[in-house]
Amino acid sequence: xxxxxxxxxxxxxxxxxxxxxxxxxxxxxxxxFSTGRQENLSHISNKIKLVECDLSINSDWNRHFKNVDWxxxxxxxxxxxxxxxxxxxxxxxxxxxxxxxxQASKKSEVNRxxxxxxxxxxxxxxxxxxxxxDEIRPQYPYALAKRMGEExxxxxxxxxxxxxxxxxxxxxxxxxxxxxxxxxxxxxxFLGQKLAGLPYTVVGDGEQTRDFTFxxxxxxxxxxxxxxxxxKQIYNVGSGKTVSVNRLVELLGGKKINIPKRPGEPxxxxxxxxxxxxxxxWEPQISIEEGVAEILKHIDYWKNAPVxxxxxxxxxxxxxxxxxx
Numbered sequence: 548x549x550x551x552x553x554x555x556x557x558x559x560x561x562x563x564x565x566x567x568x569x570x571x572x573x574x575x576x577x578x579x580f581s582t583g584r585q586e587n588l589s590h591i592s593n594k595i596k597l598v599e600c601d602l603s604i605n606s607d608w609n610r611h612f613k614n615v616d617w618x619x620x621x622x623x624x625x626x627x628x629x630x631x632x633x634x635x636x637x638x639x640x641x642x643x644x645x646x647x648x649x650q651a652s653k654k655s656e657v658n659r660x661x662x663x664x665x666x667x668x669x670x671x672x673x674x675x676x677x678x679x680x681d682e683i684r685p686q687y688p689y690a691l692a693k694r695m696g697e698e699x700x701x702x703x704x705x706x707x708x709x710x711x712x713x714x715x716x717x718x719x720x721x722x723x724x725x726x727x728x729x730x731x732x733x734x735x736x737f738l739g740q741k742l743a744g745l746p747y748t749v750v751g752d753g754e755q756t757r758d759f760t761f762x763x764x765x766x767x768x769x770x771x772x773x774x775x776x777x778x779k780q781i782y783n784v785g786s787g788k789t790v791s792v793n794r795l796v797e798l799l800g801g802k803k804i805n806i807p808k809r810p811g812e813p814x815x816x817x818x819x820x821x822x823x824x825x826x827x828x829w830e831p832q833i834s835i836e837e838g839v840a841e842i843l844k845h846i847d848y849w850k851n852a853p854v855x856x857x858x859x860x861x862x863x864x865x866x867x868x869x870x871x872x
Contacts, residue, residue, distance in 0.1 A: 548572045549615045553602060553648055554622030555595075556583030558724045559663070559716075559765055563619060566766045568594055575611050577602060578622065581640075582727050602644035612655040617773050619661045620648050620700075623693065626731040627811075630689035631866050637692045645696035649703050659773045660711040662700040665693040666758075666783070666816055668715065675789075676819035679715070679781050686811040687871065697781070704779040712772050717785035717818045720838060721762030722845040726852035730863040733757070733792065734842070737799055739852035747796050748857055751808035756789035756815045761833035761841075771829045782827065785818025790835045798839040806857050809864065811871035 550567050554560040555576030560583065567574050568591060575596040576588065588597065600608040602622055612618070624630070624640040645662070652660050667690035668683050685691040703709040720734045730736070737747050768784045796803050823829050833841075855863075 548617070549575070550617040550619065551575045551577060551612065551615050553577045553618070553620045554583060556580060556585065556587050556597070557621060558587070558721075559719060559762060560621045561587035561723055562721070562762050562766050563621070563769055564588065564591065564595060566770060570770075572617075575615070577608055577611070581624065582725055587723050602647055603639040605647055609651045612651045612657070615652075615655055615657050617659045617661075618648065618652045618657050619663070619769060619773065620645060621663045622648075623663070623696075625689060625725075626729045627687050627689055628864060628867050629729055630687055630692070631870050634688040637688050641689075641692035642695045642699070645699055649699060649709075653703065653707060653709055658710060660700070660709065661769055661773050662697060662711060662713040664697040664713045664715040664781070665690060666715050666717040666785070666818065668694040668697070671811070671813045675815050676817040677783070678819040679783055679822055701779065701781065710778045712777060712779075713781045714768060714772060714784050715781065715818075716765060717758040717760055717783065717816050719760050719762055719765050720842065722842055722848060724762075726849055728853050730855060730860060733795070735849065735852060736855050737795070738842070738846055738849040739854045741799060741801055742846060742850055742852075743854040745854065745856065746802040746804045747799070748806050748855060748860055749792055749796065749803045750806055750812070752805065753793035753796065753803070754791055755812075756791050756817065758785040758788070758816045758818050759790050759795070759835055759838065760784065760786045760831065761838040764831040764833050767832075768823065768829050771827050775827055777826060780826070782823040783818040783820050784823060784829075785820050786831045786833075786835070787818070787820050788835070789815055789817045794835070795839070798836065799843070804857065806860060809867055809871070811867070
């Protein structure tokens with residue numbers, strides 16, 4: 548068996564590569580290292596084929612799709628503020644890149660294609676937990692571009708009978724989560740602050756809740772989906788629970804300060820996972836308590852992460868308030 552993982556040097560991708568190798572699957576990673584890190588794959592570098600490339604531009608990376616069985620398309624630009632500031636880059640990476648990977652996969656007649664979508668497509672939902680049938684209303688260019696990629700994949704599945712599924716992830720966390728210079732996911736921000744001995748910057752009153760899903764559960768969902776015979780479906784992937792940001796602070800330990808609530812952010816993210824439970828028999832296993840304990844064992848990974856202060860956050864999110872208010 549052969550698999551391609553786009554974005555395989557990233558947070559989720561590198562964990563997925565580990566799992567595929569454990570199942571004796573030959574893995575090729577395609578990554579441009581915009582957010583992925585060589586160090587995420589250093590422990591297995593002699594066991595994989597690693598190709599540095601830009602998927603938004605067709606080039607000889609296409610040749611690696613020959614005789615490939617599975618393609619898992621994780622490669623994407625993430626984060627809210629940069630997508631507002633650089634919408635063209637996000638369109639190229641998340642839409643053009645997806646189109647090119649789809650075409651290469653279709654031409655090579657791969658057996659399975661998994662698209663990694665985002666729960667950000669729901670925007671600010673009306674219903675909690677939020678199901679796959681709830682309204683799609685992206686709030687910013689990143690969410691829109693990821694949704695457009697998903698529409699491409701589902702269209703190919705329906706028109707060309709392409710063997711694809713889409714998985715919408717909710718608030719993934721765990722070892723190797725991103726440490727880039729962009730202000731983004733709460734775990735990366737908080738862990739950098741913890742190492743620096745600074746208080747956690749809690750947005751609003753901290754009572755907002757998130758469906759924090761541990762990365763090993765996410766990887767197991769991907770493997771379950773790709774081994775199934777189901778196609779042309781979209782599945783939420785979450786923990787089945789919500790946790791407040793204040794509870795996360797309690798688990799991490801330390802002081803906090805509050806910063807202004809931001810527009811365009813939901814008060815809750817909460818996945819309805821009844822569909823993936825019933826159709827694919829997948830179930831999350833890791834509680835937030837277990838997940839935080841595991842991530843703290845690996846906290847040195849964030850020693851070079853940017854340290855965010857309220858002043859730096861205010862500067863970084865200025866366009867957030869400007870465009871989303």
